[in-house]
Amino acid sequence: MIMNKLYIIIVPIIVIIVVGVIGGAIYLHHQSPNVKTSSITVTTNETTTLMSITTNTVPTTVTPTTSSIPQLIYVTSSASSPTPVYLNNSTVPSFYLEVNMWNAKTWNGNYTMVFNPLTRTLSVSFNLTQVNPLQWTNGYPExxxxxxxxDTSYAGNIFPMRIGNMTPFMVSFYINLTKLDPSINFDIASDAWIVRPQIAFSPGTAPGNGDIEIMVWLFSQNLQPAGQQVGEVVIPIYINHTLVNATFQVWKMKNVPWGGWEYIAFRPDGWKVTNGYVAYEPNLFIKALNNFASYNITNYYLTDWEFGTEWGTMTSNGTAYFSWTISNFYETLL
Known part of the structure; x- marks a missing residue:
């Protein structure tokens, strides 16, 4: 009888322990780190490069402090004076932000340009009236x-790049155009400078005759590039994570009246992007530019890569109303 009683007592205890161990294992399984892998394939004329990024997400508890909370960055200067953004405790700016009202003298109303380091999101909103003078392009927030x-200093660590031996790199971002006055002149575009060595290595020296401004457009409204269309090219780019052989018109102005440099723009032919993910290799556009440039650019240097929206008031009677966000802007060596 004593043995039977002990048996009756011990068996439930064992069952409880086993159930507890199994329950603990299930709990630990649900608390294990999540492993996520993402990849993007970049196709060029000769090679295919596969980039794979693996991140481990480990649940942690952090008590916020004033110093640990990233502060919003407000860009207020309307002049061409870039605001540096420092990420990951770097002593070199990760990138610059600029309102860039380069062709607007006076206006009524307001604009905001705010960067959130926590989400890597730049938010831009313009609501202006009586902009003076009326121009096809008044500004380029970027x-x-x-x-x-x-400029007098570099953001990031991949420029300048000599054209003759450029290292391929990828530009990627999410663009979200949320509001747009249908009467204004507007585009979504990248801008960059391909300059002679004496300009590339003389910070603060303006470009001029002999240098090249290159643009890559994704969308335009009531606006076309300067100059005339001189050709057409097909360049692969990623749109919403799908590789697309995109057709671009090529526009050129030999000497722009506001600076003397050569201007070459790639404009979408029959397609557009106003919302979504975009990624491309700028060196593919520069390779195509070789067929249209007036100069041998082998010994020239690419000094930057910019992204923003040109806006103007020529067809809007002085008004400018739009808003957009750009998230996760990256320039990555391949």
Missing amino acids: IYVGRKPW
Whole structure:
């Protein structure tokens, strides 16, 4: 009888322990780190490069402090004076932000340009009236890596690049155009500078005759590039994570009246992007540019890559109303 009683007592205890161990294992399984893998395949004329990024997400508890909470960055200067953004405790700016009202003298109303380091999101909103003078392009709010010729220092660490032995790199971002006045002149576009060595290595020196401004457009409204269309090219780019052989018109102006440099723009032919993910290799556009440039650019240097929106008031009677966000802007060596 004593043995039977002990048996009756011990068996439930064993069952409880086993159930507890199994339950603990299930709990630990649900608390294990999540492993996520993403990849993007970049196709060029000769090679295919596969980039794979693996990240481990480990649940942690962090008590917020004033120093640990990233502060919003407000860009207020309307002049061409870029605002540096420092990420990951770097002593070199990760990139620059700029309102860039380069062709607007006076206006009524307001604009905001705010960067959130936590989400890597730049939010831009314009609501202006009585902009003076009326121009096809009044401004270009933007984000960029590298150095414009007028700047005195570089953001990031991949520029300048000699054209003759460029390292391929990828530009990627999410664009979200949320509001747009249908009467204004507007585009979504990248801008960059391909300059002679004496400009590339003389910070603060303006470009001029003999240098090249290159643009890659994704969308336009009531606006076309300067100059005339001189050709057409097909270049692969990623749109919403799908590789597309995109057709671009090529526009050229030999000497722009506002600076003297050569201007070459790639404009979408029959397609557009206003919302979604975009990624492409700028060196493919520069390779195509070789067929249209007036100069041998082998010994020239690419000093930056910019992204933003040109806006103008020529057809809007002085008004400018739009808003957009750009997230996860990256320029990555391949």
